[in-house]
Amino acid sequence: MEKHLICISCPVGCHLTATRAGDSGEWTISGNRCPRGAVYAQSELSDPRRVVTATVASDSATMPRLPVRTSQPLPRRHIDALLNRLYQLQVKIPVKRGDVLLANVEDTGVDVIFSCDCPK
Amino acid sequence: MIRHETCDAAVIGAGAAGLAAAAEIAKHPFRTVVIDREDQRGGILRQCIHNGFGLRYFKEELTGPEYADRVAALAENPNTEFKLGTTVSEIRKLPDGTFELLLLSAAEGVAYLRTRAVFLAMGCRERNRGNLAIPGSRPAGVFTAGAAQRLLNIEGMLPGQSAVIVGSGDIGLIMARRLRWSGVEVKAVVEIMPYPSGLTRNIVQCLNDFGIPLYLEHGVVNIAGRERVQSVDVAPLEGGIPQLDRQFRIDCDTVLFSVGLIPENELSAQLGVELNPATGGAVVDANLQTTVPGVFAGGNVLHVHDLVDFVSEEATEAGRSIARYLDGSLESDANPVSVESNLRYVIPNRFNRNRKCTFSFRPLIVSDAATLEAELNGRIIWQRKFTWIKPAEMLKIELSAEQLNESGPLVFRLREEA
Numbered sequence: 001m002e003k004h005l006i007c008i009s010c011p012v013g014c015h016l017t018a019t020r021a022g023d024s025g026e027w028t029i030s031g032n033r034c035p036r037g038a039v040y041a042q043s044e045l046s047d048p049r050r051v052v053t054a055t056v057a058s059d060s061a062t063m064p065r066l067p068v069r070t071s072q073p074l075p076r077r078h079i080d081a082l083l084n085r086l087y088q089l090q091v092k093i094p095v096k097r098g099d100v101l102l103a104n105v106e107d108t109g110v111d112v113i114f115s116c117d118c119p120k
Numbered sequence: 121m122i123r124h125e126t127c128d129a130a131v132i133g134a135g136a137a138g139l140a141a142a143a144e145i146a147k148h149p150f151r152t153v154v155i156d157r158e159d160q161r162g163g164i165l166r167q168c169i170h171n172g173f174g175l176r177y178f179k180e181e182l183t184g185p186e187y188a189d190r191v192a193a194l195a196e197n198p199n200t201e202f203k204l205g206t207t208v209s210e211i212r213k214l215p216d217g218t219f220e221l222l223l224l225s226a227a228e229g230v231a232y233l234r235t236r237a238v239f240l241a242m243g244c245r246e247r248n249r250g251n252l253a254i255p256g257s258r259p260a261g262v263f264t265a266g267a268a269q270r271l272l273n274i275e276g277m278l279p280g281q282s283a284v285i286v287g288s289g290d291i292g293l294i295m296a297r298r299l300r301w302s303g304v305e306v307k308a309v310v311e312i313m314p315y316p317s318g319l320t321r322n323i324v325q326c327l328n329d330f331g332i333p334l335y336l337e338h339g340v341v342n343i344a345g346r347e348r349v350q351s352v353d354v355a356p357l358e359g360g361i362p363q364l365d366r367q368f369r370i371d372c373d374t375v376l377f378s379v380g381l382i383p384e385n386e387l388s389a390q391l392g393v394e395l396n397p398a399t400g401g402a403v404v405d406a407n408l409q410t411t412v413p414g415v416f417a418g419g420n421v422l423h424v425h426d427l428v429d430f431v432s433e434e435a436t437e438a439g440r441s442i443a444r445y446l447d448g449s450l451e452s453d454a455n456p457v458s459v460e461s462n463l464r465y466v467i468p469n470r471f472n473r474n475r476k477c478t479f480s481f482r483p484l485i486v487s488d489a490a491t492l493e494a495e496l497n498g499r500i501i502w503q504r505k506f507t508w509i510k511p512a513e514m515l516k517i518e519l520s521a522e523q524l525n526e527s528g529p530l531v532f533r534l535r536e537e538a
Binding site: 006007008009010011013015050051052053054055057062063064065067069076079083097115116117 | 159166169170171172175181183184185186188189272273274275276301302319320321323324325329426427508513
């Protein structure tokens, strides 16, 4: 069995080929120009994940929306629920880049963190 | 009373390019003033809340605001002053070879700034509906992708409920995902070329993930609606001609244009800087100095980059040149660099003999086997094979001082393998 993927780990966008004998067992990855490609392909074939970025409302006068992101790629099946949760929030400033807004989303070990500072 | 100030280097624009150059100049004992019309540093990075920045420059994947914060921190220095919320409305060269900038700001009024060197880092503007002359009515709901991105990410307003995106540039692709993640329906992306103009990974994670259709070799032939956009008509293209008998209608209330960027060179033109029609930016030598001595350029105002990491590298190089210009040690040869087949342009347009040099190219073709070669005085001095060549992805290579050991014309060409 053979599957074709395009790596999204970096802008190079390697064209990956995943092969395995039959319908189960380990995938063998080729076409990647760095180790990240193999990691991406294995994850994409078993449990696809994406880094999620969004904004949340804040009480700052100058920055009404604050950018946030997941600390790690999140399983795709959790993305819509996470976004709905984020859009209900109203954040109180100050916040610092890297501060955790939501910890351990859906027990995945992935946090949502702020992407920028917003002083008082 | 109009204030008069002086500095060694004036950096116009506090985006990725301006901040990198300022950080580099600050390693030397020169006074730098960085001017930006926005109230915050970071330029367009601030509204690019998605990830994918910095893998090359910081060896870490960052969002736009994170990348902006990092480079702003690197530019922080007692010898560097930031004038934010300030517009450079005029610039001129004085008879003694220095420059005078007219600065306007709501907070500080009018000031003249005299400087020995200038770094042009104004970035780009977006091409818009007017540049494409798309027929139809003039309803509300038509935006450039970057304007919609600002509206959504900075100001927190949705541009509409259902959108069609014209052009498959990266900003448009990123906006397709952002709109979907904000509850807006994205009906289609329409691209006139037979291949996407954005990065492949953005096709995968911004369109394919959501099943958003991409119509290649199609054009928008009409925008309909009275108060607000109601629909667009899309037709396949054959040899660039819309096939109106096969056109179809897509209902939507929003149209985003992601159809390319234009370097913002009005100030460069005031200085008499020679511009390159192939890039829309300045003609520069190996030091990234323009045809006006003391004036340097880098980042998107020089040529449109697809990675901010490349902007940081280029502007750092320019900052190094500016420091050398200020201490009188900058040397420049006028050995011409040009491109032949299958390449749209090369930067820089001159090289220095016996000095290593980085060259950036924009290919004109899509190919999975092509050789880039460099010919100096009729002799091939360098070759490299590339797979997956496409106009959306800039090529960047370095030639060593040993390879560039002669004066004379340097020509690059891209040969497609049979």
